[in-house]
Amino acid sequence: MQKQLNVLICDDSALIRKKLKNILEVCKCGTIEEAEDGLAAIQKAKEMKPDLIFMDIVMPGKDGMEALEEIMDEDPSLKVVMASSAGTQSHLKKALDLGAYDFIQKPITLEAVTAIIEKVMKGEKGESTHV
Incomplete structure (x- = not known):
């Protein structure tokens, strides 16, 4: 059985966090944590050591x-x-340049998230394919 990804969602919009969490649940991710801003994201990333982080810019x-x-x-x-x-x-x-794995455009779609999760699971290098 494949390992489930543990994911951290960081966005100041509760609605976007909920939508992305629903998409990640469809993708059968493991633990899904949420952070509402950059400070919380840094703290949670240290605590949970996620496999993948979705981070809002603004x-x-x-x-x-x-x-x-x-x-x-x-x-x-x-x-x-x-x-x-x-x-x-x-x-x-x-x-x-700062080390991001990939970049996706909002509104976030199931297809974009699925493609990224598949790349992470296969251990492929991230490319900004969803700009």
């Missing part, structure tokens, strides 16, 4: 880019997928 307090940088400093092996409705090329490049 959040109050500590944004996704700052959180990504701190999480990568702590554990460069973590796979962080940045999600944003404002998916500009500069955001994408900066996120990948």
Whole structure:
């Protein structure tokens, strides 16, 4: 049997966290934790050591880019997928430079999440295929 991925969802929108959690449950992920901002994401990432993190870029307090940088400093092996409705090329490049695994555009779809989970399960390198 395949290992189930433990996933951390970080988004300041409760609605988006709920939608993404539902998608991840359809994908048969293991533990799914939520964080409402970058600070909470950094803390939860240290505690749960997730296999995959979905991180919103634009959040109050500590944004996704700052959180990504701190999480990568702590554990460069973590796979962080940045999600944003404002998916500009500069955001994408900066996120990948900081160590993001991949990047998906909001609204997040089952197909985009499934493709990323399949890549993670196969151990493939992340590419920003869903921009």
